[in-house]
Amino acid sequence: MGSEFERIAAEKYVVLTTFRKNGTPVPTPVWAAGDGGELVLWSERKAGKVKRIRNSGRVEVQACDFRGNKTHGDVVAGEARLLDLDGTERVRKVIARKYGITGRVTMFFSKLRGPKDRTVGIAIKLAE
Numbered sequence: 001m002g003s004e005f006e007r008i009a010a011e012k013y014v015v016l017t018t019f020r021k022n023g024t025p026v027p028t029p030v031w032a033a034g035d036g037g038e039l040v041l042w043s044e045r046k047a048g049k050v051k052r053i054r055n056s057g058r059v060e061v062q063a064c065d066f067r068g069n070k071t072h073g074d075v076v077a078g079e080a081r082l083l084d085l086d087g088t089e090r091v092r093k094v095i096a097r098k099y100g101i102t103g104r105v106t107m108f109f110s111k112l113r114g115p116k117d118r119t120v121g122i123a124i125k126l127a128e
Helices: 003-010 048-055 085-098 100-112
Strands: 014-019 025-030 033-035 038-044 058-063 072-082 119-126
Touching: 003 033, 003 038, 003 058, 003 072, 003 119, 014 048, 025 048, 033 085, 038 048, 038 085, 048 072, 048 119, 058 119, 085 100, 085 119
Parallel strands: none
Antiparallel strands: 014 025, 014 058, 033 038, 038 119, 058 072, 072 119
16 A cells, blocks of 8 residues: 555545546546555446446546545546445445545435445555
8 A cells, every 4th residue: 555545545535537438538526435455435336437437447536626626636547346235335334434424424325215236336446
């Protein structure tokens, strides 16, 4: 775990950039946390970023503000993978712990919105 991982994992928001088949970048601001040397986040399974990760795990992350507009720090490349149900549940707990009461409330209501497999955890191994 290098300093880039620690710096990105400590940020409140990061912009996750996934890539379309034609190479077009698609940035999305997300919550993320560090877990076991990987950056983890969660998303709805039907979201575009999940589809793009299924197609190619190539991603980039950069620290940003709440809306993803004001980025700061270096862009860090990484390789993303989708997690199984147990991994997704672990990600929910890590996110809830990092974001405190807001994270716990968000995870609680996310669970109420549909079946367990409605969301999916994403783990990103950052390039060092």
